[in-house]
Amino acid sequence: MTAPVAEKGTSLWADAWRRLRRNHFAIAGTLMLGLVILTCFMGPWLMELLGHDLERTYPERANLPPSFSDWFGTDELGRSYLGRVLIGGQMSLLIGLVATVTSVVLGVCYGAIAGYYGGKLDEVLMRLVDFLYGIPYMFLVILIMLMFSDAARDSPLPIFFALGMVQWLTTARIVRGQVLTLRHQEFVLAARVLGAGDMRIIFRHILPNTLGVVVVYATLTVPAVILLESFLAFLGLGAGVTWGLLVSEGLSVVNPVQSYWWRLLFPSIFLALTLFSLNFMGDGLRDALDPRTRR
Amino acid sequence: MSGANVQAGAVLAVTHLKVHFPTKRGTVKAVDGVDFALQPGETLGLVGESGCGKSTVARSIVGLVRPTSGRIELNGQEIQGLSADVMRPLRAQMQMVFQDPYASLNPRMTVASIIAEPFLIHHGRRDTDPEVCELMRQVGLDASMRRRYPHEFSGGQRQRVGLARALALNPAVMLLDEPVSALDVSVQAQVMNLLDELKRERGLTYLFIAHNLAVVRHMSDRVAVMYLGRIVELADRDTIYRAPAHPYTRALLSAVPVPDPVIERRRERIRLVGELPSPTAEIRGCPFRTRCPEAFERCAQEAPALQEHQPGQFSACHLNEQA
Numbered sequence: 001m002t003a004p005v006a007e008k009g010t011s012l013w014a015d016a017w018r019r020l021r022r023n024h025f026a027i028a029g030t031l032m033l034g035l036v037i038l039t040c041f042m043g044p045w046l047m048e049l050l051g052h053d054l055e056r057t058y059p060e061r062a063n064l065p066p067s068f069s070d071w072f073g074t075d076e077l078g079r080s081y082l083g084r085v086l087i088g089g090q091m092s093l094l095i096g097l098v099a100t101v102t103s104v105v106l107g108v109c110y111g112a113i114a115g116y117y118g119g120k121l122d123e124v125l126m127r128l129v130d131f132l133y134g135i136p137y138m139f140l141v142i143l144i145m146l147m148f149s150d151a152a153r154d155s156p157l158p159i160f161f162a163l164g165m166v167q168w169l170t171t172a173r174i175v176r177g178q179v180l181t182l183r184h185q186e187f188v189l190a191a192r193v194l195g196a197g198d199m200r201i202i203f204r205h206i207l208p209n210t211l212g213v214v215v216v217y218a219t220l221t222v223p224a225v226i227l228l229e230s231f232l233a234f235l236g237l238g239a240g241v242t243w244g245l246l247v248s249e250g251l252s253v254v255n256p257v258q259s260y261w262w263r264l265l266f267p268s269i270f271l272a273l274t275l276f277s278l279n280f281m282g283d284g285l286r287d288a289l290d291p292r293t294r295r
Numbered sequence: 296m297s298g299a300n301v302q303a304g305a306v307l308a309v310t311h312l313k314v315h316f317p318t319k320r321g322t323v324k325a326v327d328g329v330d331f332a333l334q335p336g337e338t339l340g341l342v343g344e345s346g347c348g349k350s351t352v353a354r355s356i357v358g359l360v361r362p363t364s365g366r367i368e369l370n371g372q373e374i375q376g377l378s379a380d381v382m383r384p385l386r387a388q389m390q391m392v393f394q395d396p397y398a399s400l401n402p403r404m405t406v407a408s409i410i411a412e413p414f415l416i417h418h419g420r421r422d423t424d425p426e427v428c429e430l431m432r433q434v435g436l437d438a439s440m441r442r443r444y445p446h447e448f449s450g451g452q453r454q455r456v457g458l459a460r461a462l463a464l465n466p467a468v469m470l471l472d473e474p475v476s477a478l479d480v481s482v483q484a485q486v487m488n489l490l491d492e493l494k495r496e497r498g499l500t501y502l503f504i505a506h507n508l509a510v511v512r513h514m515s516d517r518v519a520v521m522y523l524g525r526i527v528e529l530a531d532r533d534t535i536y537r538a539p540a541h542p543y544t545r546a547l548l549s550a551v552p553v554p555d556p557v558i559e560r561r562r563e564r565i566r567l568v569g570e571l572p573s574p575t576a577e578i579r580g581c582p583f584r585t586r587c588p589e590a591f592e593r594c595a596q597e598a599p600a601l602q603e604h605q606p607g608q609f610s611a612c613h614l615n616e617q618a
Contacts, residue, residue, distance in 0.1 A: 186399035190460065193357045193391045194413050195383040208403040 016212075019288040026284020033277035036270065040089035047083055055079075063253075063260050073262040076253075084246060085266050092242045093274070095159060095229050096222040102164025103225075104218050107171025108207065114172070115179025116202055126176065129169050137166045141228075145237060156240060159232070163225050174217055178210040212289035219282035223275040230271065243271040305332035305368070306500050307356070307389070307468050312365035314348070314355050321575030325351040327524035329365075330601070333468065338494065338501040340515030340532070342508055342547065346574070348524040349504045350394075353470040356502075357391050358382055369468070387417055390461035394473040396453035400445040406431075406456050407441035413463040430459040433496075435489060451482035455489065462493070468500045475510060487513055508551050512536060520544045523572070523582040526601055530608035540610040542587050581613070589614060 020026055057077040066073045072081035114125040132140070144162040182188060183206060191205050230244025250264030314326040326348040333339055341349045354360040356367055358374070367375045374385055393399035400409055410430055411423040428438035434455040445453055454474060461469060474490070475483040491514065493499060505511045511518055512532060519529040520543060528541040539545045542565075549565040569586040572578060581587070584594040593613050604615040 186393040186395055187401040189354075189359055190391070190393060190399050190457070191401075191412070192359060193386065194460075194464075195379070195386040195416050196412070197379070200416070204404075205401050209401070211403075 016285075016288040020284055023284040023287065025280045026288070029277040029280030029284065032273060033281065036089065036274050036277065037093060040086050040093060040270075043086040044083055044090075047080070047086075052080055052083065065260075066262050072266045073260070075263060081262060081266065084241065085243070085270055088241045088243050088246050088267060089270055089274075091156060091240055092226050092229065092244065092271070095156065095163065095242065096226045096278075098160045099163035099167060099225040100218050100221045102160065103167035103171050103221060104214060106164065107168040108175050108210070108214060110168065111172040111175025111177075112179050112202055112207060112210075115176040116183055116198070116206065118180075118183075122176070126173075129172055133169055137228075140166055141232065142237065159229060159237075163228055166228070167221055167225060171214070171217060171221075174213060175210055178213055179206055182206045182209055216282055216286040216289060219278055219285055223278040226271070226274065243267045243274075247271065304334065306335050306370055307502070308332040308366075308368040309352070309356065310366040310368075312352065312355065312367065313363045314351050314360055315363040318575065321577075323574045324524050325574075326355065326362075329521070329524070329526055331519055331526065331529065333500050333502060335467070335500055336494075336498055337517065338503055338515045340511030340518040341502060341504045341521060342506065342511050342518060343521035344506055346571070347521045349506075349521050350472055352521075353391060353472050353502065353504055356470060357386070357389065383417070387413075387464040388466050389468045389470070390464065390466040391470040391472060392454070392457050392461050392474045395477050396450045396457060397477075399457050400453055402445055405442050405444055406436075406448070409445070409456060410441075410459045410463060413460060417464060426463070427459075430463055433462070433493070434459045435485075449482075450478050451486060454478060454486055458486075458489070458493070462497075465497075466499075468502070470502045470504070472504045473506065474503075476505065476507070483510070490514065508536075508547055520547065523578070525582060525611065526609075527583065527612070528608075528610040529601065530610075534605075534608050538608075540604065540608055540615050541583075541612050542589050542614075543583050544610075546588075581611075 057079055058074070059077065061070075061074050062076050064070060064074045070080050070082065072085060075081050075084055110125065110129075114122045141162040144165055145158050148158040183201075188201060188205050191201050196204075226243070229242055230247060233242055233244030234248045246267035247264065250260070250267060253260040254264050309332070310330050312326055312329045313324070316323040316325055329348075329352055331339060341352065343349050351360060355362045355375075358377070362375050365375070366373055369385060369389060372385070374382065377385070400406075404412075407424070407427050410427045411421075414420045414423045414426065427441055431438045431441060436452060436455050436459070440448075445456065448456065454477075458474075471490070475486050478486060487510070490501070494501060501514070503511060503514050508518075515532050517529065517531045518535045519526045520535070520541065521527065522543050528535065528539065528544045530540070535544060536548065539548055546565040546567050549563070553559045553562060565588065567586045567588075572582070572585055578598075580596055581590070581594040581598050584590040587594065591613075597613075599611045599613045599616065601609050601611040602616060603609050
């Protein structure tokens, strides 16, 4: 018995990609995000290479407005503000990524277990989520941050953890809802009739079908997390130098007495660009992965 | 009653099967005492309107639904309530085809991996390309399309994929849960012919579930008519179409349109009036009496049992009981 050559089919993903490519906003968002990421991670390295010491302070050059030598001006210690914005971007983007990954992994596992096994277990697990939802998230974040020792609080680890712990609740609810509808689908029943075990059914049949929703939700979580961190930075609970911290500092130096406008403007532009790009990307992905918008 | 019905040598025998679902508003008796036996190579048609419990019968046989009581025997071995691990090897002997070809295939898997999954689950085998191609050929699909995804196939083709998946383990019994109801009429005929062909080639035994008597007539050796969780009539095909014994069967048959317009206009149709009782209602007497054109006092008092009033023809109706 010879197997005839198989022609390749277009998977749902290839199909989604085809649709995404036609969405100019989503593509522009993706390119813009790529550009921001590249600048933030390559920029400081390039500047060091060109002989700028980003850590060194020059008291005599404090608070200079943008010029040819310092594109974004300098801060109150005379450091290049371009360097500050880019380094802050690294941390902001990292927080967005890590907290989102934490929340997705936790939320998907939790939601899948609750939705698949159902009954009493589902009841208990989801009431716990409701309970955590009920606590003001600020309070929860501060509580988690306080659980870490002083030494650990200097690292970004607590904030990764705290933001992830707050964000996974929604992911868990979304995934549970998806799993609840999927587990009664006939293809899941068919797998069960074939004798497939629970793990196989969850990982091969149910979770791949929730992926579209999860991916979209994740892209919308990244900006939410970055914003949340900015808010924490305003309260002095941020994770070192981030866009949030720079914006909050910038806000305090733009007033009737002194106006170092560049210290508010540049981090705000970067923050806004990133958030816009991610939102456009998320919207585009949602439309592309929804099979009802097949064109 | 089951004397002549449940015979020795049956591949699949169901005895006093009951499936009750407790709900907030009372117990739904989806299946309430069903008996039948399938002889090797036979096709039993199971007919009834939606909600009569015919799908629940199939689902409890394959263990998707836990029966409340009763016995299910596969080749003489009791299988109800077995653990998943004990049940797994037995599943190879009995497979199911589902109604909705759009919902019964995982949209994220290629057709090849859908058909190969039974081999993976039962034998842990991955190198199944030749088998997959052979199965696709047998159900009339072009094997070169096996790397494609379900959404690239038509309804009829998808149902063939479902069929190939069910056939992969070489089962003796196939439970067909309205396998053609969701298809276009022209495609229905093709799939029916395929089912016929496969049955002859492989000596399969079918439990063929449908809500359409015309479809069942083409396929079945015997036909069972279900109403509200019970079998009200069971007889061989010719008998049930020529001389239906139960008023409900007669009403169902008169609802089948005749292709000839002249006859169609002349013929008298039995219209069922009245409503189906609420699924949670406690039924006294015959379950069909609320809609039966021939109901009399006794029907409200006691439920008729399924009895053999003629050799080979069983019905549950007081009118057919010999004094």
